[in-house]
Structures are given as C-alpha cells and as structure tokens.
Amino acid sequence: MQYLVSVIHDSADLATPDEMAAIDVFNDRLQAEGHWVFAGGLAAPSSATVIDSRGEEAIFTDGPFLESKEYLVGFWVMEAPDLDVALKLADEGSKACNRKLEVRPFL
Amino acid sequence: MQPEARGAAVPVSVEVAGEAVTQAHHQEWARVVAALARRFGDLDIAEEAAAEAFATAVQRWPADGVPPNPGAWLTTTAQRKAIDRIRRENKLVGKQKEAQLLYDDDPPEPVGAIEDERLRLIFTCCHPALALETRVALTLRMVAGLTTPEIARAFLVQETTVGQRITRAKAKIKAARIPYRVPSAEDLPARVSGVLAVLFLVFNEGYLATSSGSDPVRHDLTAETIRLTRLIRALMPQDGEVAGLLALMLLTEARRAARVSASGELVTLGEQDRGAWDAALIAEGHRLVRERLAARVAPGRYQILAAISAVHTSARDVRDTDWSQVVALYDQLVRLDPSPIIALNRAIAVAELDGPEVALAAVDRLEYRLAGYHAYQATRADLLRRLGRSQESRAAYDKAIELAGNTAETAALTRRRDQLG
Numbered sequence: 001m002q003y004l005v006s007v008i009h010d011s012a013d014l015a016t017p018d019e020m021a022a023i024d025v026f027n028d029r030l031q032a033e034g035h036w037v038f039a040g041g042l043a044a045p046s047s048a049t050v051i052d053s054r055g056e057e058a059i060f061t062d063g064p065f066l067e068s069k070e071y072l073v074g075f076w077v078m079e080a081p082d083l084d085v086a087l088k089l090a091d092e093g094s095k096a097c098n099r100k101l102e103v104r105p106f107l
Numbered sequence: 108m109q110p111e112a113r114g115a116a117v118p119v120s121v122e123v124a125g126e127a128v129t130q131a132h133h134q135e136w137a138r139v140v141a142a143l144a145r146r147f148g149d150l151d152i153a154e155e156a157a158a159e160a161f162a163t164a165v166q167r168w169p170a171d172g173v174p175p176n177p178g179a180w181l182t183t184t185a186q187r188k189a190i191d192r193i194r195r196e197n198k199l200v201g202k203q204k205e206a207q208l209l210y211d212d213d214p215p216e217p218v219g220a221i222e223d224e225r226l227r228l229i230f231t232c233c234h235p236a237l238a239l240e241t242r243v244a245l246t247l248r249m250v251a252g253l254t255t256p257e258i259a260r261a262f263l264v265q266e267t268t269v270g271q272r273i274t275r276a277k278a279k280i281k282a283a284r285i286p287y288r289v290p291s292a293e294d295l296p297a298r299v300s301g302v303l304a305v306l307f308l309v310f311n312e313g314y315l316a317t318s319s320g321s322d323p324v325r326h327d328l329t330a331e332t333i334r335l336t337r338l339i340r341a342l343m344p345q346d347g348e349v350a351g352l353l354a355l356m357l358l359t360e361a362r363r364a365a366r367v368s369a370s371g372e373l374v375t376l377g378e379q380d381r382g383a384w385d386a387a388l389i390a391e392g393h394r395l396v397r398e399r400l401a402a403r404v405a406p407g408r409y410q411i412l413a414a415i416s417a418v419h420t421s422a423r424d425v426r427d428t429d430w431s432q433v434v435a436l437y438d439q440l441v442r443l444d445p446s447p448i449i450a451l452n453r454a455i456a457v458a459e460l461d462g463p464e465v466a467l468a469a470v471d472r473l474e475y476r477l478a479g480y481h482a483y484q485a486t487r488a489d490l491l492r493r494l495g496r497s498q499e500s501r502a503a504y505d506k507a508i509e510l511a512g513n514t515a516e517t518a519a520l521t522r523r524r525d526q527l528g
Binding site for chain 2: 001081082083086087103104107
C-alpha cells in the first residue's frame, strides 16, 4: 500500500540546515525500513503552469490551478501496510521537516 | 449444510418470529458485523450483508421456526449474502481469495475471540483519522445497530447528513486502509479517549432512547456499552477515565428499574423509588469512584460525572442530597468542558441549592445554543412551573413534547403540562 505524504506550508522557503539534517535522518530511516518510494521538494507555486488540452487547443495558464495561502511544497511517496503505520511515519516526518503533512492513500 | 435446516422447522406466529428477530438484532448485530468485517475486510459488505441476513430472518422464521442458535444462523446467512455480492460484483482476485470464500461453513467462534472481534470493530469505527461525529455515527450503526433515522435524532442532525457521514467513513476506511485491529499497548492510551467518547454517547442513547418506535430505555444498548467498557478496563486497568466512565455507567444503570413508572412515564431522579435501585451496581460504582479518589490524580470529565452520580446515589432520600457538593463538582466540570449541556445540568443542581429563579436565569442564557434540545425546554418548563409562571411553563412543555422522541419522556411531560393550573 502506498501513501502520498504532502508537505503543506505557507512559504516555499528552503528548509533550514537543522531541518535539512533532520529530514536526512528521517529519509535514511525510511530507506532502511523499506518505507521509501520517492520524495522531493518543489519550487514555488508561482513557477507552475496549468495546461488544459481537453478542447481543440491546449490552454496554458501561468501559475498554480488553485491559489491558496498554504500549498504543496514537497512530498514523500511511502510504502506502509496500513494507515496507522503511515500516520506514525508522517508524525515523525512532520517533526523532522517542521511542517504540516497530509496523508492520502493511492488507489 | 443449509443454516435453516439446523433447527426443528416449527412454524411460529409472525409476532413471535418478529419478536425473536428484534431480540436477535439487539443481541447479535455487532457480532454478525464484526465477524463479517474480519472475514471480508470490508465494513460496507459486512453491514449490508448483516442487514440482508436480518431481512431474510423476518421472511423465513415465521415458516421455518426460530433457529436454536439465532446468532450462528444470522452469521452464516450473512456470510452467504456477502459471498453472493462479491461474486456478483466480480470482486474476486486471485485463487487464494476464491478458496477462502468457498470454505464458508466456519465453526462458531469461541466466546473470547468474539469479544475481541467487537473490540476490533469499535477501535476501527473510533479511529482518530475519522472526525468525532463520524466515529459516533459509525459506531452506532456498526456496533449498536441503530438505523440512520435513530442516529440523526440522537444527535440533532439531518438523516441525509448521517447517511453521508457513514458512507464516506466506510469509503475512507477502505481506501486509506484503516486497520481492523485493537491498537498496540503503546498506542492504546491515545486511542482510548476517542472510544470512550463514543461509548458514552451510545450509552446515553440507550439510557434515553430517542426513537419513538423503540423502548424508552434500551437495556441492550446500555448493557452492551457497559460490557465493552469493562473489556477496555481489562485492557487498561490504570486508566482513570476508563474507570470513571465505567463507574458513571454502572451508577446510571443502577437506577434503570426506577426510571420508568408502571404506567410508562419517565420518573425524574428526585421522584424515583430509591429502594428499586440496584444496590450491587451502586456498590461497584462507588468502589470505582473511591479508587479514583485514592489515586490522587486530577480527574477527567467521566470521573467527575461519576462522582456527581455517586453523590446522588449516596442519598437515601432526595432531601438528603448534598447539593453544594453536586454544584461544586459541576463547577469543576464546566472548567474542563464548557459545553452548554453541562451548563444546563449544573443549572438543574443550582435550582436545588439557590432556588428556581437563579437557575432559570442560567438556563435562559443557553437559549441560543439549546433551543432545539428537548431537555432544555423541559428544564425551563419545570423551573417556570415551580415559579408559578403557568402560561410560560405550558408553552415550554409544548416545545419539549414536540422535541422529545422518547415515549416515556413524552408521557411524563404531557402529564406535567396537563396538571398546570
């Protein structure tokens, strides 16, 4: 079972050196215990482009699909047997990166 | 073997069969749902199949007779219905699952395992990833077997809202894979408070059933929640709030026999025949309250409520009640829980200590939040009656009668209203 663990924050500022060190420790653990699938940080929402090709012509829109005070700044894809394990990992991840997380299952 | 072939096929009247189905529903619903949820790992299938099994019982039992073990009959029938549905929807994946589904005549589970099954069901329904109101609705539906209209009435919300909450919750449990198990020892303390909140609400529904179609006091629900709370206490004997909730339930249940009169009216605490209270349950409740006092740890809300109940049940006559102690405990409770319902109950105690006028002023301040709550209107009606304000009292009784779903409560309120000068 895989879960998307989104990092939600109100600024796209990079993690501080302390936060980065804690994230590294957390990532090492995810890999050692077999929970790691993928992870990454994202550039600011203002750098996004929305594309809609359902019509005859592709429509490009500058910026994110939704403007909000808080937004996605990074994510993990984690392997976990059930939600209890995923939530426990997310609890540690939130402490490590010092940001709010959202846990959402893949289909 | 066909489940219906197990017992002697002695046809019974529709009334007798209907009574047996009702009784089985009270006693076996949670077991059937828990057994199916465990087996198929899907609450939706478990609930639907359980409901179908009970519907089949309504059709079959008059002609075939009531089976000697209704619970086993219902579980087996529900398992067949679930397998039919899974086959119909072509949900089978892999030979292993197919094989598991083929061997469906399981021997009945040993009693210990079944109790564990129901605990599992409760912890799943009370998972912290679900909103509190969702946990309550789900537990009432899955564990207590209440219908959606009954749940809606109990919590003053729309039926459609309750239906959506349950549907969404079942979908989330499945999609996010909320596990079907009792949490590990280290996670238990954090998980148990959510379960207690739900058990308390279910107990209250049992103690003052809100459905006009059901018995005024649903002993099956109160007994079930007491049983489940005892199971949780066995898991966590040191937890003060578990002990507090159990004490509160026991001290409340102890008064059950005195709560509804021979003519079917709800009898208030002050007017109950205290000789009819269950002395053994009171003694057990008082022991738990003393145990918590001796622990010298700041009490939570259930321990305070249990202490209030202990003050009431210590008085041989209502006139001997230590009302200043009751009000002091409510003051302590209000600091923990600023809910308007607690404030309403505090006002009822204040009426005994400082008189109905002081109490009415406190009650009136709650109108904005409680105007649609029958107990608010009933309390106001009573205070206005004691103050000799008959006309206003009558209007409040009218509103209370309109809002109250409990048949015994409606009867008592109607008599009080009709006695107004």
